[in-house]
Amino acid sequence: xxxxxxxxxxxxxxxxxxxxxxxxxxxxxxxxxxxxxxxxxxxxxxxxxxxxxxxxxxxxxxxxxxxxxxxxxxxxxxxxxxxxxxxxxxxxxxxxxxxxxxxxxxxxxxxxxxxxxxxxxxxxxxxxxxxxxxxxxxxxxxxxxxxxxxxxxxxxxxxxxxxxxxxxxxxxxxxxxxxxxxxxxxxxxxxxxxxxxxxxxxxxxxxxxxxxxxxxxxxxxxxxxxxxxxxxxxxxxxxxxxxxxxxxxxx
Ligand code: NDP
Ligand code: 8X3
Numbered sequence: 072x073x074x075x076x077x078x079x080x081x082x083x084x085x086x087x088x089x090x091x092x093x094x095x096x097x098x099x100x101x102x103x104x105x106x107x108x109x110x111x112x113x114x115x116x117x118x119x120x121x122x123x124x125x126x127x128x129x130x131x132x133x134x135x136x137x138x139x140x141x142x143x144x145x146x147x148x149x150x151x152x153x154x155x156x157x158x159x160x161x162x163x164x165x166x167x168x169x170x171x172x173x174x175x176x177x178x179x180x181x182x183x184x185x186x187x188x189x190x191x192x193x194x195x196x197x198x199x200x201x202x203x204x205x206x207x208x209x210x211x212x213x214x215x216x217x218x219x220x221x222x223x224x225x226x227x228x229x230x231x232x233x234x235x236x237x238x239x240x241x242x243x244x245x246x247x248x249x250x251x252x253x254x255x256x257x258x259x260x261x262x263x264x265x266x267x268x269x270x271x272x273x274x275x276x277x278x279x280x281x282x283x284x285x286x287x288x289x290x291x292x293x294x295x296x297x298x299x300x301x302x303x304x305x306x307x308x309x310x311x312x313x314x315x316x317x318x319x320x321x322x
Contacts, residue, residue, distance in 0.1 A: 074150065097120055154188065157184075202246075
C-alpha cells in the first residue's frame with residue numbers, strides 16, 4: 072500500500088514510517104527538515120518496502136495540494152494518510168501565552184491536518200479505497216492546566232474524525248483517531264518547552280511512558296485489520312498514567 076506520513080522527521084512519524092516500510096509498504100515520509108528526511112531514507116534503504124521522502128510544511132495549503140498531486144502522479148494513489156504532524160507550544164496558563172503559539176498550533180494541528188485530508192479525500196472516494204489515521208491525544212478528551220489550545224486542537228481532530236466517518240458512510244474509506252497519552256522518546260516536550268532539555272526530560276522522569284515504537288505498532292495493527300472493521304477512536308495511556316481529581320479553589 073502507498074502511505075503518506077506527515078511529521079516523519081521525528082517521534083511517532085519517524086517510527087511509523089520505518090515500521091510500515093519494514094512491513095513492505097511504500098511510504099512517503101514527509102516533514103520540514105530535509106536532513107532528517109535524508110537520514111530516514113538511508114535508514115530504510117534495506118527495508119522490505121520502499122521509503123521515499125518529500126519536504127513538506129503542512130501549514131502551506133498550496134504546497135500540500137501540489138505535493139500530494141505530485142506524489143499521486145509519480146508514486147501512485149495514496150491508500151493511507153497518517154496525519155501525524157503536530158505540536159504543543161508552552162504549558163503556561165492561557166492568560167499568559169504568546170498569541171503566535173496559539174496560531175502555530177491551530178495552523179499545524181488543525182489547518183495542516185485539514186489541508187492534507189482535503190487533498191487526498193476526493194481521490195480516495197473516487198477509488199472507493201482509503202484509510203485516514205489522525206493523531207489525536209488524550210489532551211483532546213480531558214482538560215489539564217496549560218493545555219488550552221493544544222487540547223482543543225486535539226478535540227477538533229477527535230470530532231473531525233468522527234464527522235468524516237459520517238460523510239464517508241457508504242464508501243470503503245476508514246477513519247481512526249488515535250489518542251495516546253504520555254509518550255516519551257520523541258521531541259514533543261522539547262518542542263513544547265522550546266528547546267529546554269531539562270524541562271522536557273523532567274516530564275518523563277520516573278515513568279515508563281509509551282514509546283514511538285508502541286504507536287507505530289498500533290498503526291500497523293490498525294492497517295492490518297480486515298476492511299470491514301473501522302476503529303473510530305483508540306485512546307491509550309501508559310500504565311503509569313491515570314486521571315486526577317477535580318480541582319477546587321478554596322478561600
Ligand atoms: P515530535 O515533536 O517528536 O514530532 C513532531 C513531528 O511533526 C516532527 O516530525 C515535525 O517535523 C513535524 N511537524 C511539526 N510542524 C510541522 C509542519 N508545520 N509541517 C510538517 N511537519 C511538521 O512529536 P511526537 O512524535 O511526539 O508527536 C507526533 C504527533 O502525536 C503530534 O500530532 C502530537 O500532538 C501527537 N501526540 C504526541 C504525544 C506525546 O506524548 N509525544 C501524545 C499524544 C499525541 P519538522 O519539524 O521536521 O517539520
Ligand atoms: C500529548 C500528551 O498529555 O502531554 O498529546 O497532552 S499530553
